[in-house]
Amino acid sequence: MTRSLFVACLLVGAAMAPAAAAAQQGAPTSPSVSTEGRASAKVAPDVAWITVTAEARAQRTADAQRQNAAAIDAVKSSLRQAGVADEAMKTLSYSVEPQMQYTDGKSKVIGYIARHSISVRVDDLARIGALIDVAGGSGATSISDIRYDVKARADIERRLLTEAVQDGMRRANAMASGAGKEVLTIWRIEESRFSTVPQPMYKVAMARAEAATEISPNEIEIQVQVALTVLLK
Template sequence: MWRLLSNPRPSATSQLCCRAWITISAESRAPSPREAQRKNAEAMKPVQDMLRAAGIADEAIKTIFYDLQPDWDYSDNRRVLRGYVASNAIDVRIDNVDRVGELLDMAVTAGATSVQNIRFDLKDREKVEREALRLAVADARARATAAAAGAGMSVDRIIKIDEQRVSSPPPVPLARATFAAAQAAPPIAAGSMEVRVLRDLIRACGPCGLAARMHTNPFKALARAIVGQQLSAKAAATIFSRFEALYESFPTPAQVLATPDDRLRGVGLSSQKLRYLKDLCKHLEEGQLPLDALHQMGDEAVIETLTRVKGVGRWTAEMFLIFRLQRPDVLPVGDLGIVNAVRRAYKLRKAPSPDRLRRIGEAWRPYRSVACWYLWASLNNEPTKD
């Protein structure tokens, strides 16, 4: 009997890009802040009007940056105010990539001072990923059959197929260009993309270890999360082990409530975390927090229920979803480890914002929790609230 895992060499499917994003901005200078704002509005309005006239829908145009700052000059070690600079940037989605060059030229002609961060992606990413998965499984089966034949055996049936993946973040940055003026539409080629089912993180880290991290006691999972807030994994583990050592076995909420505050502070709990922990115990003792019913709720309902407790924020609730309820599709954008790992893995110049992290994480659905485990593993780290 042969055990088949869908873990062959990275299988890929190629698809022409059919959607693009560009960032268009305008910068204006003037002696006063009001004049700088007015000039900037006069520069950007024709650009947006042009885009709409060219058939770009309002929902495909999004303001991503607006800034008004003094413009300083330095002379003889003195700071001199030259005026003010107003900047406005919009992100534009173009569903027909053949028009990218045309729209770049039109934007500059209309008054944009910068066009940059051109990205391309697939319009139907899920379809291509499913095809990539089909090819990966077919390849795995073919290699298993060849291996079995070499050993004088044959594949009888498939016992298990493990799908583990971390996909490239959409959209993929391809170019950066700034135009002061243009005589003709710039040539822009979308090229082709590969959507791979298996990526470097999975090959480097091996099988996902989320199941091994599951907390069987929901009260213990929440207490552990509260203790670990704003602490390194090592410090949190030390304090929590001291807390557990106060009792013969892991305590009930009633036992924690009956423990004098000075004893709890003695293990390293701050006054704030002590209040949070006892508020959790009070909710449980009074029946205000139905832990046994949480597994029947959706993710957002669980978060809404848990965050009623003092000290249980969204990050803590998300850790509970991942490590206690084993929910497969949770993305804690407030986790510092995830932010740092994504920045390193995707070679970003700066830490991704929550919105950008969510956009990147769309490629990981419906297994964003699994992707997070690999990101934590890539740092040899554990969840850390930002």
């Protein structure tokens, strides 16, 4: 092979490299536009989870663990008596750690802290406040992270996916029309989703002799987003 022919081959190969790379990466080979489609729905929650924690402190690890086990068992027993099924109470975390005291820049262990957190599923949202009071009155040291959801989330998301793709196609058709083109076909669709979960509203109702915790959940907004690329003609 002569030197001039060798150089020519190199130049042709360099020119073809980007096209080959694009083909390997699955890039569209005809004019295309990329856009997004969105859809959302506000729904009332019909299930909730509460995080309930029991904590115990003692000078010895074994004592802290034993006291903590008794405390969380008492909480679960009270919730069970209030109608919460065993399968609705699941352990989230368990830990035993030293309790430190800091004096003049020095630290020493003065005891141990045992914590056990459980997730409590509540199917009747009207009972959330009452169950919080039950847990608090039976030895829980912390009640937090009330999380809401809907049992039919999967069905709602499937409906929203259809609406999001339709929204994306309307955008793609508008973009193609503005460029004097028409949509030939969909080349790629990718899904992403997220939902905005409301923070519960706490207030104390004084209608009874003892104050009761009242929880007022807001609606959940489920949002779905898709990214799509269409080929033009």
